[in-house]
Amino acid sequence: MKSQLLFALSACIATLCSCNSPVQPGRADFVLEHADIVYPDSICRDCNIAVIDGKIESIYPSSSDEKWVGKEYLNVRRQFVYPGFIDAHTHFMAYGLGKYKVDLTGTKSWEDVVRRTVQFAKDHPELTFIEGRGWDQNDWEDSSFPTNDSLNFHFPNIQVVLTRVDGHAVIVNDYALAQSNYIPGEEIEGGLVHAPNDKPTGVLIDNAINLLNLPPHSRAQQIEALLEAEKDCFKAGLTSVVEAGLPRESIELIDSLQQAGILKMQVYAMVSDSPEALDYYCERGPYKSDRLNVRSFKFYGDGALGSRGACLIHPYHDAPNERGFLLHDPEHFRSAAARLAKAGFQMNTHAIGDSANRLILDIYGKFCTPENDLRWRIEHAQVMDSSDFAYFNTYGIIPSVQPTHATSDMPWAENRLGPERIQYAYAYQRLLDEAGLLALGTDFPVEDISPIETFYAATIRKDGIGYPPEGFQMENAIGRVDALKGMTIWAAYACFEESEKGSIEAGKWADFTILDKNLLRIKSDKILSTKVLTTVVHGEVVYKMY
Template identity: 50%
Template structure:
């Protein structure tokens, strides 16, 4: 009996030691989670293992705990885990710079704008005041302001403050004098607003290029990138598509990433300048673990809020006004041909139905019918219903919070008929089969949870309208999540390396307070991001 017991104990010990010896090493093991893998079957799992910055196994708690031993084990306690969110269209660097300027977002009157400017200058005493975020559509008097009060408050200090959409600017006389412009200055693709024979101080689109805003120092540029990174990591973003960067900033991003201080993954669209095009189109695609440069950001028109979007028919609230292309038709055609001859993707800002039509036709003319170039229309905001079919081979890159920000006045701009082709995200999805979702921050709030809420629930943060805004074009929660993860990765030619929690992919993931796939709609935008991981490393 003693021999038998000894034999059993020895055998048990041998098996236990054998089991330990067969366990594989992992850096991180996450257990007891509801893991939305966003794989092809949109499966959910309980656990995954990470090693050397990549997912090495995904499965059940039992399977992975039996097969792996890890330096760190996270018990998610049944929390929902998702692939790291990707913002398909934003201004990451611009968000960082905004932290160093006057924040005018949410101002409810022109007087509040002035009050914030005075308070800012009292504290900072800068030689040139800049800021962004005002929106006259949020004011009781929904008209563009004039520079009269600015001139009184700041007679010698130049002031240049951008509208929320970045397509209009209010400046004072000091800034006008510095720029050397007057009522006789001519501009293509923009407008100087004039009243009673004098400049009002409001500049639209290309007219803003005359204003000589001081360039940030290298120290300010670095701080801007680091500030933006912290904001984005705290909100669950692990990759951002920065829509328009110059070579100087892209190279600064690369150096900070190599130094290890900038860990955000960035898909950089180069700004459409001759210098950028000459350098990057000849150099070809640039790809590192955290930086990807292979696209050109182009502007076709302006914004709807400032009536700069190019429409086929006149604005419903401004007779005889159609908006305008900010680049000529010929320039857009030649640019598209040049980019088509390179390896680069063309990503064009198009808001109005005329701009969308021009760019869709241009894309189809310069690219073969069957291609995998993944050229994008950024915003695709107002589309003529008969033009939706032209998105068959063009990826719509859309920002759902634009719909819930603009819904109060958009129909005033375009009328009751054209509004049916506006913010039509589900209709766009039906044509291409995928949509890339972003925010366009800092024009909109950075939070990807606001994006998810606006895409699926179609209400503002106060729950308006009660029935949702044009809910026939709401996205399902599954499609919205895909649009913020795997479809954005696809739009960046990165779907084999990120966008889902699958073996071999980069270990970018987030843990949320609520399960946004099942929670009540009104709780989605207030859901906390518990933790954000990049390469299996916690970054917030």
């Protein structure tokens, strides 16, 4: 698979540096002038791009005799123009809904979490329930899970649900637990309610979260959330996002907003795993519009490393009696894979632990070959057994990874895994060597929305303050060209969209991210200060800094 993929994409990219006009010049809807276009292996300096009906019609030197008359012009004055950045793994809707939740990112203690939640409730007396997100007990001096006593004191009569940063654990007050479907002593497949001495602490892990009964957000709130998320994405330079799991109702809402011209973000939507969704979409087949692509399903193989829900082959280094767990019986994944392969849908499965990765890769191997081009994906591929990397090449499987997970988790990941197993975690170069490509994303709101941070974490392997000085496991840092591809053409390929986006060439959508620096050439300590100047989607300026 690797050699075939590299040949196909190299052939595509080889055409990009040509500045020859494919047609006779005339009238264009939009002309981008005086751009330094950044290609993987060169720069087209001082070039113009003519756009008709949202697609690139011609790329040509500004000094040439070729002249296009545009309805609209944008002179970028030799700033650096990239293919529109694609985030290959996001929670777009959940990010937008964050405006209705207390922000718990960066909290330094459980007491800090409670203080913020109390203040949020005072600031929003209209809310009928309280949600929050972003706490991470690994950042606290006491890294054990908290108990909900203080929540019960402050909130005796309203549901409070505070979600861990990774979305795989929550802490709730007793009132929320009383409104839930929790039955003491009942075993939960793929989940856990912390209840030492049969007294729940309020901490719910993975599938146990599904026991909660929270009121849904209104349609108006969802629309406002989508538009807020779009605004932040455009400001960050994103022109397309992969939404990693939505129910049918949310996907249809996105489609209706796009069709009405209200929502302009391009979305590759994974359908959340459910029997009803499988029946509906497998019967009707994939759906595609100019801005929405629905041809994949999202599954959860296991939980997260930070909450010890990731399913490991051997016990956790810091918890010898725990190995995590699968979120479903293996037969669930096997039967779904058979249905999706038959119906022509892509299967994308969250797999963090080495045991979960092994299981899902083995199941994929029953259906995937490099020749049948299913392009099934492993989302995260975070902890691998050394013998399992070869599956990606053998079966043509795509690793979809989030580089900032590595730099966020590095302070405590070795404690979870031990010194030997950590060598095969966040192993992006090793995955790239096997698969021939990586689809890069952020997993926002788990991590920051910025693709610049993705690029920095993938190539430099340091956090925002330059730690560690030597970089984290630098043998698995990827090159800058590969990181750029992972945010553009490889991300598009992972969504079956490489013929319409992911590179700047005639016939593709006119999606551009315009920066003030050349990411392929600047010093590493200057990367994070890079500014997004302008974002263009389908030939329309959707964000401009100045």
